[in-house]
Amino acid sequence: MLSPLYSESVIADRVREIAERMNADFKNADIVHVIVTLNGSFMFAADLVRQLRFPIVMHFAGATSYTGVERKQLRINAEALPPSFGNKPVILIEDIVDTGNTIGALRQMIAERFASEIKVAALLRRQSGGGKADYYGFTVPAGLFVVGYGLDLDGRYRELRDIKTVGVTTSTAGDARNLC
Numbered sequence: 001m002l003s004p005l006y007s008e009s010v011i012a013d014r015v016r017e018i019a020e021r022m023n024a025d026f027k028n029a030d031i032v033h034v035i036v037t038l039n040g041s042f043m044f045a046a047d048l049v050r051q052l053r054f055p056i057v058m059h060f061a062g063a064t065s066y067t068g069v070e071r072k073q074l075r076i077n078a079e080a081l082p083p084s085f086g087n088k089p090v091i092l093i094e095d096i097v098d099t100g101n102t103i104g105a106l107r108q109m110i111a112e113r114f115a116s117e118i119k120v121a122a123l124l125r126r127q128s129g130g131g132k133a134d135y136y137g138f139t140v141p142a143g144l145f146v147v148g149y150g151l152d153l154d155g156r157y158r159e160l161r162d163i164k165t166v167g168v169t170t171s172t173a174g175d176a177r178n179l180c
């Protein structure tokens with residue numbers, strides 16, 4: 001049972017606004033590294049990077065988080081990242097920031113690899129989730145689990161053009177996160 005939350009056109013407007021802000025912030029950059037967290041960010045990243053007007057190098061990092069009843073495991077596959085970003089800026093693209101654990105772990109890895117600055121672009125952030133982003137599209141009300149536009153529930157719904165809520169709360173949908 002899915003309910004509409006953000007339509008395709010509303011998402012497109014917000015992605016354009018994020019791209020415009022980035023284009024202003026990085027207008028003088030000679031090169032910027034962009035890291036896409038997989039799998040959930042693939043659609044947001046594809047739409048965002050096509051609107052950037054400064055030179056980028058793209059990288060992809062797998063991030064898997066799992067919320068059990070009493071513990072949370074986070075695994076990051078950063079093998080594909082370069083050992084050094086050569087003192088250049090890094091933009092991290094994330095689908096949704098909840099607790100901020102995923103972004104926090106990646107930030108630390110990037111900081112150890114000589115980035116001049118690290119910015120986070122998240123399409124969504126969960127209200128009262130605690131995580132922070134420098135650019136974000138929407139604040140998802142606490143307790144809602146969302147799918148579509150790259151985000152999944154048990155591997156389903158990534159292909160949807162808009163974002164919908166599933167009829168479960170985040171506390172009961174936690175085991176879907178190992179597919180993020």
Ligand code: IMP
Pocket residue numbers: 040063065094095096097098099100101102103131144145146147151152153177179180
């Ligand atoms: P964090 O590490 O707690 O910030 O969790 C962020 C990760 O959990 C994201 O990269 C998502 O892949 C996944 N996630 C959190 N909430 C949702 C949701 O509502 N739908 C789909 N994936 C989610």
Ligand code: MG
Pocket residue numbers: 037038039040041063094095096180
């Ligand atoms: Mg993710």
